[in-house]
Amino acid sequence: MTDQAYNFAYLDEQTKRMIRRALLKALAIPGYQVPFASREMPMPYGWGTGGVQVTAACLTPDDRLKVIDQGADDTTNAVSIRRFFQRTAGVATTERTTDATVIQTRHRIPEQPLAEGQILVYQVPIPEPLRFLEPRETETRKMHELEEYGLMHVKLYEDIARHGEIATAYAYPVRVEGRYVMDPSPIPKFDNPKLAGNPAIQLFGAGREARIYALPPYSDVVSLDFEDHPFTASKADHACDLCGSGSSYLDEVITDDRGTRMFVCSDTDFCAARQAQGHCGRLSPQGDAP
Amino acid sequence: MYVAVKGGERAIDAAHAWLAEERRGDPAIPELTVAQIREQMALAVNRVMAEGSLYDPDLAALAIKQARGDLIEAVFLIRAYRTTLPRFGTSRPVDTAAMAVDRRVSATFKDLPGGQVLGPTFDYTHRLLDFALAAEGEAPPAPQAPARDEPVPHVTGLLDRDGLIEGQPADDTPAPDLTRQPLELPASRALRLQALARADEGFTLSLAYSTQRGYGRTHAFVGELRIGRVAVQVDLPELGFAVEIGEVELTECDTVNQFKGSRTEPPQFTRGYGLVMGQSERKAISMSLVDRALRWQELGEDFTGAPAQDEEFVLSHCDNIQSTGFLEHIKLPHYVDFQAELELVRRMRREAMQMQEAAE
Amino acid sequence: MNAILTGGFADPSTQSAHAFRALLEAMARPGRILAVEGARPPAPLSVAAGVALLTLTDATTPLHLAGAADCEALRGWIGFHTGAPLVAAEQAQFAIGTWDALHPLGRFRIGEPSYPDRSATLIVEVDRLEPEGARLTGPGIETEARLSLPETAAFRANRALFPLGFDCILTCGARLAALPRSTIVEDA
Structure with a gap:
């Protein structure tokens, strides 16, 4: 039963249109972070407000929604988000990856390979892969514009010099279609290979930072590495x-x-x-x- | 035998029930009413309205009750409610010169048109706990003075007459709205002021204080601080004129700051501005100092690296709903990421130790 | 007058949700043809073009009507159902018309180097929409897709601007497909 006090999937139609337009542009420019007018949701920033807004904009009453946090359906925040959509959208929910049409996730990609017809929505805390190298948005935006990713390679190379390998274990940066460097959200690097060539649509929502980005199906997604230190999914x-x-x-x-x-x-x-x-x-x- | 942790759903329900019980406290003590909070915790209500960006004392009082007095949580409740409200239109700019003032003080002139009105202020109270309040004693009624009928012009307007302060030409550009458009930098002054008006009071206060201590100093005088009610008017195209839809209480602060000038331009004072819903003096003064510090570029000053001068830093971190959300989210499960780091650190330690052994 | 007031979504939240999913699939899988329903716009607009307008545009999205689409009936319908302000091609976030009517394409916004998303989406009314003809490769396409396009040169030129460029939604009757700027288009 949906909660009649709110619109289908909570957001008003104008907000959904705004998010939907951002999603289409995100798909047209794979890996590029589209600014969107993120709304204040009835759950805190950091709890998945970006993912929730993307899911809300995508859901139809015919969907079967699966929500996972750390890979599990039963973690408290996954339970809470699933309930939110049961209440506001009245959609069917499932814990089975194969049965789900929309999967909202925090920090994992399911083990079961995804298929066409499925949408994977990631909750993203810091969408900017360059943020830890350069805190200013005004600067990182320029770096993306000019494809100036040297700083990232320097950082990875310093890792190798200090530790003998790239010391990034999660949120491991990727390059999409040979153009934008993208943060895959804090998934373990073990999951990185599943980003590439995936038949499902992958959508990323960062609520507090007000950014949406996407990977179309079968996208070319490469984890950054060096010839003599190739990426390994450990x-x-x-x-x-x-x-x-x-x-x-x-x-x-x-x-x-x-x-x-x-x-x-x-x-x-x-x-x-x-x-x-x-x-x-x-x-x-x-x-x-x- | 290990069984995967289950029961998230039950745990959430139980936690909510317990929370409701704790919120109520000892049932032998009478429950607070929303009206009591609205009337007797008015400054808390004002803060929640200001940072929640919604002028509704009853809802703010309800939010404070529901949030067990946690004002940031109450602001969050108001913000989440506000997002769902339809927009019917935009009011005309409120005319603060026509404010019915309860309080109006100027630090720059001993007396001035409209006078100094001390109003209901803590300023000269001695901070001695009043045990009569614990005994629920009623305060005697305050003495009444006849209402002053004279206009209360802005101090900055008086300075402007003589060209002593930078002019502020009227601007009909529609005001931007950061709750409907993603923040883009550099921001206009109007957008910065919107962000500051709903910014966390503590953050704004600390930044303002830092400018006073030399991190982006602007030599501010409180030209005037006024608190009172103003009419809100909305243009109705169907009628062809504006109608008054209500009144709001506002706190406005104009600071008169460090003058600028050059060989060709005679020196002039500059302005900082603060405007906050409800009675929120500390916030309005803080806001005007931070506004002024952020204007360094426009006024041809140097960027000294002070936090209060740094627009991106201030606007990205002034919102307490954003900051508290992101801060507190680190208590959510992160065991997948942590496991990835554990695995990495273990492996690197193993390799480092092997290398050490090999060396020995 | 009646034609202006009717033909919108009867149940906006559900119908626009279904329509958007079709648009999302289309933009995610260039060349994929999907059926949509729910809009009955006045001539000369197709059902699919009407659905795209109702789903994506509103008072915040400047819209350009090109050629025959710029008619009294349609202006009224769009004004009533979406409120989208009608503008010249250069200011448009969305534009609608036949391929010929949309020319010259250089008028449309292709985004800015630091904000490539600030570009126009063209809703192109076509007479034929079939999975044959031009060869499409790129993001969203596993090996290759085929789509009957009005031409290929313009799409190749658009691809050369990547990450700048416009994006297209092709509409025909009650069916639509999309061609984002990222797609590599080659002659059949």
Whole structure:
């Protein structure tokens, strides 16, 4: 049941039109950050107001919405955002990646490959990949205009000089279609390869910073690196202790105060589906660990 | 056995119920009414209206009640409500020279047309706790003076007559609105003033104070500070004239600042301006100092690197709903990012230790 | 008069949501043809062009009517249903007309180097819209797409301006496709 006091998907039509126009321009200029008149939402900045506005502008009553935070459907903020759209848009929701038509995410790309017909909406805190090198928007805008990305390469190279490798583990910058350097939101760099050539539409919303950007399907997205230090998508060197997957991104759980740890899939839907198919891990309840 | 953390939904419901209980406090104590807050916590209500950018004392009082007295949270409630309101039009500029003043003081002239009106101010109270209030004693009624009928012209207008202060030609450019357009830099003065009028009082105060201590000093005098009610008028094209739709209480501060001049131009004082909804003196004075500091370029002054001169810095950080949201969001789960860093640090440590061992 | 007041969305929030999803898919997948519904604009406008206008334009979006689209009936309809201010091509955020009527294309905004998004979106009414003809490659296209375009040279010239350039929505009856500036267009 939708809340009658508010318009469908909360935002008024004029606001949705404004966001929709920004989304179309974002798709036309992949990786470029389109300024938009971000609204003050009934949840705090930092909680996903950009993603929520993008989702609200995209939703139709026929959609099935999935919301994840850290890969999980049951984290409190994912629950809260899902409820917001149940209440204001009356849309069906799902926890299954394959069943979802719109997925709003914070910090992860689902393990299950996405398909045409799906939209992945990212919540973005700081959309400007150059922000930590240059705090002024007036400067970074010029740098994008002139494709002046040398500073970024210098920073990455300094990492290599100091640490022997590029010491950026998440929000790892990418170059889109050989033009704009883009912040992929704070996803682990493990997820970066999924940005490229993805059949789904990927939309990015930064509410507080009032920016929207996008990756059309099958876009060319390259993680910045050097020939002698190529990008690698790393993860903890373990298998999931519940489903046994050796290829999924893992959460680390500390299980006692003596340093005992276990590793479980961060993507709860992926893990549950594998367990339902009979896969098990080191600590599966079945006890028949491989 | 480990089970993935579930129950986010139940936890949220329980947290909200508990919050409602805490908000109410001891049920043996009578509940505060919105009217009580509006009347007796008026300065808090004013701050919430000013920073919430919505002139509605009842809603601001309700927000304060709902927010358990957390004024930034109350501002947030008002802002979120305000976004959903339709826009019917734009009022005419309010005429603060025609303000019905409750308080009007000038620091630059001992007396002046319209007079000095001290009004309801804390200025000369001795800050001694009044235990009579704890006993809920009623204050005796204040003495009344007959209303003064004379006009109260702006001090800056009086200075302007003699060319002693920079002119301020009327400008009919429609006012920009940063709640409907993304902020673009450099910003116009009108846009900066809008941002400052709804900026966090504490942030504005600190910036203004920093200019007084030398970080972008502007030698400000309070030309005048006035508080009172002004009529709000809206043009109705159908009728062909403006109608008054209500009154708002405002605090206005004009500062008279450091003069400029050159070999060819005779020296003139410059202006800083503050205008805030409700009675908010501290905010209005702060705003006028920061406004003046931000005008360095227009007035041909040097940028000394002072925070209050830095438009991008001030406008990007003055909004407390933005800053509190982003600040507090770091308490949300970040274990995916942290895991990525853990993995990286562990690997780099391993490699560093291997290299050390190999060296030994 | 009646033609002015009718033909808008009966249920704006739902209909514009569906229409936008079609526009989003179209802009995301250049060359993909999608069906839309819900608008009944006066002649000579197509249903799809009407849907695009109702979904994307309002009093904040200057609109240019080119050629036959610049008629009394349409001016009235647009004024009533969207409130979009009608302007010259140079000021337009959106423009609508046949390919020929939109010429010369150099009049339209292509954005600024630091704000390439400040560019016009052209709603191009075409007689034929089929997945054949010009070869399209680039973002949004897995291998290649084909689309019946009125010409290719203008789109190649537009692509050469990237990241500046205009973006097109092609409309025909109740169907539409899009051609953003990022698409590489080659002759069939």
